[in-house]
Amino acid sequence: MARTKLLGPLALLATLGGCAGGSRVTILPPENGHDIGGVELLDRRGKTLLLDKVGEQATTADPTMLRIKKTSRLQGIVKEVDQSFPPPARAFVITFPAGTNTIPEDQRFIFEQIRNELSKRPGAEIVIQGFTDSSGDSELNDKVSLDRAQAVANQMGEFGFQVDGANVVGRGEREAVLKLGDNVARDTYRRVEVIVR
Amino acid sequence: MRKCAVLISLLVLVEAPTLASAGRIKSHVGEVTVLRGGQLLPAVPGLAVEQGDIVRTGKTGRVGITFSDNSRMALLPSSSVSIDEFSFDATSIRGTFVTTVHRGKVGFVSGSIAGSKRDSMRVRTPTTLLGVRGTRFLVEVK
Numbered sequence: 001m002a003r004t005k006l007l008g009p010l011a012l013l014a015t016l017g018g019c020a021g022g023s024r025v026t027i028l029p030p031e032n033g034h035d036i037g038g039v040e041l042l043d044r045r046g047k048t049l050l051l052d053k054v055g056e057q058a059t060t061a062d063p064t065m066l067r068i069k070k071t072s073r074l075q076g077i078v079k080e081v082d083q084s085f086p087p088p089a090r091a092f093v094i095t096f097p098a099g100t101n102t103i104p105e106d107q108r109f110i111f112e113q114i115r116n117e118l119s120k121r122p123g124a125e126i127v128i129q130g131f132t133d134s135s136g137d138s139e140l141n142d143k144v145s146l147d148r149a150q151a152v153a154n155q156m157g158e159f160g161f162q163v164d165g166a167n168v169v170g171r172g173e174r175e176a177v178l179k180l181g182d183n184v185a186r187d188t189y190r191r192v193e194v195i196v197r
Numbered sequence: 198m199r200k201c202a203v204l205i206s207l208l209v210l211v212e213a214p215t216l217a218s219a220g221r222i223k224s225h226v227g228e229v230t231v232l233r234g235g236q237l238l239p240a241v242p243g244l245a246v247e248q249g250d251i252v253r254t255g256k257t258g259r260v261g262i263t264f265s266d267n268s269r270m271a272l273l274p275s276s277s278v279s280i281d282e283f284s285f286d287a288t289s290i291r292g293t294f295v296t297t298v299h300r301g302k303v304g305f306v307s308g309s310i311a312g313s314k315r316d317s318m319r320v321r322t323p324t325t326l327l328g329v330r331g332t333r334f335l336v337e338v339k
Contacts, residue, residue, distance in 0.1 A: 022324060022339055023298075023322035023324045023325050023336065024336075024337040025325070025327060025335070025337075026334060026337075027332060028332075028333040028335055030333055034331075037311070037312075037329075037330030038330045039327050039329055039330065040327065040330065041325050041326070041327055041328075042325065042326040043324065043325055044324065051334075052330075052332075060322075060325045061324070066325075077335060080273065081271050081304035082271075084224070084259045084261050084271035085271040085306060086223035086262065086269050088267070088306070089263070121223065122223060123222060123224075123241075123242030124223075124243075125221060125243075127287075142288075169287045170288065174288075174289070195267075197263050197267060
């Protein structure tokens with residue numbers, strides 16, 4: 001199935017090929033126990049190969065050969081790359097009583113945590129995402145989630161945080177519908193996530 | 198409600214994804230440049246990275262970039278990557294992310310785009326096309 005989807009760009013790949021040298025792909029250990037979805041490789045003859053285990057490595061050399069093996073120097077590779085990755089984004093969650101969009105007093109301590117996180121990240125930015133549970137109308141939930149996100153952005157602005165308007169998003173009930181099904185009320189989904197990255 | 202969900206999903210399909218900045222440089226050491234429209238921009242933390250940019254590191258250069266879908270990229274010394282295509286709709290969490298590794302060593306941590314739809318994140322090398330399903334990996338090009 002995936003093979004047919006990847007075959008489309010084959011012509012482009014052929015034009016990229018030329019007299020280039022080889023490429024190598026290595027699967028690194030995932031962060032924080034995330035699942036490994038894998039990487040599918042396609043060579044210029046249309047041969048595909050799926051790498052989906054830590055340490056698996058494929059090399060491609062002219063003309064088109066794909067080879068797979070387990071690397072014996074994974075630790076060295078990880079050490080070399082890890083020092084250059086930026087840290088993962090960190091999310092701070094604010095929950096709201098139903099029908100409100102003011103940050104509850106007992107959750108304002110989160111601002112200090114955010115400020116602290118920002119100070120550790122050069123070139124940091126803030127993204128504010130509003131969510132609702134899946135009860136009620138989906139269009140209204142879009143509005144409610146955006147209003148909450150905007151309200152948090154405004155309140156953070158009063159505390160001296162700089163938030164780009166394009167980074168304020170209402171995600172409505174999409175996540176809740178996927179995880180809970182439609183028309184389910186759940187406090188933990190009625191929230192705003194302030195993401196620092 | 199179900200009708201609304203169908204309508205919204207149709208709207209999402211035709212929504213034009215945002216073409217603003219794709220990501221930002223977060224850290225760098227040594228010589229790192231961004232080639233944009235014929236101009237060489239020196240890397241600094243916070244510099245926006247855009248679709249069409251080519252990011253290069255010198256012999257001792259390293260750079261870390263975080264993209265709008267929270268995917269991340271690490272270029273090791275003597276590397277070059279172009280951001281061929283980047284679009285991301287933060288509301289629907291859908292988009293397309295296509296890069297080419299021209300040379301060197303480049304690490305990737307996939308983000309929301311790879312998780313939203315198969316083959317929405319792709320990495321090209323001179324000899325291979327990668328369809329990223331969601332993971333952390335290193336691409337090396339000699």
